Amino acid sequence: MESTQNKAIEKVLSTILTEDTASELANLEGKALEETFNSLYEQMDYQKLLPKDPTVSGVLQGLNDLVQAEFQERLSIEEYQEILYQQVELLASLLGIKL
Helix, strand or coil: CHHHHHHHHHHHHCCCCCHHHHHHHHCCCHHHHHHHHHHHHHHHHHCCCCCCCCCHHHHHHHHHHHHHCCCCCCCCHHHHHHHHHHHHHHHHHHHCCCC
16 A cells, blocks of 8 residues: 555655655655655744644544545545544544544
8 A cells, every 4th residue: 555655645745856865855764755745844833834733623624625626637436435544543643533
């Protein structure tokens, strides 16, 4: 599933970056990924763009939006399942439910 996740990340990044840069960022690992994350986190903090802590209602709204979304590009079933899985895991965590 890891390569599927990397492809999904690459697809999203390619909407705002060149395909080469998106591919490079989507496949970062280890220290390079950590340094990139820290730099972006600091930039987002400085620009006051850090996301708020997730809430149950926010996750439910996101799931509702996701099931009603009309995608510009086709997502594979694996990519769609991964997105749903992450949201369900987040919701379960917020509710204190172990899946």
